[in-house]
Ligand SMILES: Nc1ncnc2c1ncn2[C@@H]1O[C@H](COP(=O)(O)OP(=O)(O)OP(=O)(O)O)[C@@H](O)[C@H]1O
């Protein structure tokens with residue numbers, strides 16, 4: 001009769017239960033793996049054999065058949081090493097079969113029998129809790145991810161021999177504990193940014209409403225500096241958000257050893273040469289930068305340098321807050337609920353509209369550049385701000401500047417107002433409002449509506465651009481702590497329109 005060990009595979013950011021069945025038959029020794037195993041799993045048998053021998057145990061000299069069920073789940077990676085080894089040992093009578101009941105095991109084996117960490121420990125631990133397992137055995141270095149999951153008994157093991165001893169009731173395995181990601185030694189604070197009142201305000205509004213933001217300005221004006229401070233303006237992640245973000249990083253195998261939970265909002269800044277698979281996630285199922293930025297910020301510096309095709313593919317996932325990756329065995333959905341911040345120079349030389357330096361770009365060059373800038377992503381961007389070169393007076397002024405924590409307090413209050421307003425709905429910030437929703441949420445005063453209408457006529461705005469102004473105005477009113485959008489909110493929101501900033505040549 002076959003022995004069964006519970007294991008798990010990862011699909012997207014979810015764990016899927018897999019049963020490892022091992023059967024021994026008195027025939028010529030041979031090992032066969034069936035049940036849609038990828039090549040890494042087929043190689044597993046070689047590692048398992050060496051690990052068992054290195055642990056001072058015997059590998060059965062019989063025909064070993066390993067079945068990974070259900071057959072329609074794709075099994076990839078090295079996480080099946082440990083459950084396969086335990087299955088073989090249980091079938092050979094080295095560990096009692098009963099001891100494996102209710103136990104889920106995950107881990108890669110080295111040839112010496114040591115356990116190595118595997119990607120996706122957190123989603124597998126969530127699966128284990130859902131299945132109500134008695135114990136989940138994880139390699140020591142990633143056991144912390146499992147320990148994050150409440151009400152789950154996670155045991156950290158260093159070697160196969162330790163696990164065998166524990167199953168035989170001889171030794172103990174350590175209960176896993178987790179540490180949160182240590183704060184990086186230097187996190188930029190908004191207080192470092194001198195001057196730039198308008199850009200700071202745009203950052204605050206973007207953070208408060210979850211709006212995508214574009215910064216346009218000359219080289220060295222501080223765009224990168226400003227953008228990199230955005231994640232620090234957002235409210236701290238809730239435990240649920242932290243779990244969701246950590247899940248993605250866990251699947252990508254990016255969590256530092258022993259770290260169980262990411263508590264800082266991610267800030268991802270991919271280089272402009274990134275491929276679509278790198279940005280959105282690829283067939284190998286590694287999450288892309290977009291998903292790694294879940295609940296945080298995706299920063300596209302030098303936006304016009306990104307390939308148009310890559311940006312084009314970002315549009316729909318940004319809106320739907322999830323990305324669907326098609327592959328031969330069906331589609332996988334990954335989370336993508338991040339804020340987008342992009343930065344760009346106003347023209348190829350960077351000095352168009354600069355108060356002191358002349359722009360050296362020709363007309364045709366400028367035209368091409370503007371087309372790239374106003375390309376696929378612009379209509380996903382609610383706020384755009386011109387970052388002027390910082391004035392020397394500001395740069396050397398010793399006046400006290402607001403810190404990220406002070407701005408974050410206002411942002412958090414504004415977010416709370418939105419959570420309250422959208423309770424029971426499928427949205428949680430102003431950026432997610434659609435046209436009708438935004439008119440209802442705005443509760444605009446008659447004077448505000450008149451101004452919006454005037455602005456629309458004067459600037460020849462589309463209905464969508466109009467909605468966008470109203471959305472941003474709603475956020476500004478939330479920062480002010482008022483229920484109705486008024487005149488001044490519309491006026492300020494209209495000044496941050498992206499299309500104007502890109503179109504108006506003189507303005508740049
Ligand atoms: N407002 C500012 N306050 C303090 N320092 C600033 C400010 N603006 C720029 N700097 C300094 O200038 C450096 C360059 O700024 P940053 O890299 O953000 O410019 P940029 O606009 O991104 O330029 P580029 O277009 O070349 O990428 C910063 O690291 C910082 O030291």
Ligand SMILES: [Mg+2]
Nearest residue numbers: 223224301343
């Ligand atoms: Mg820069």
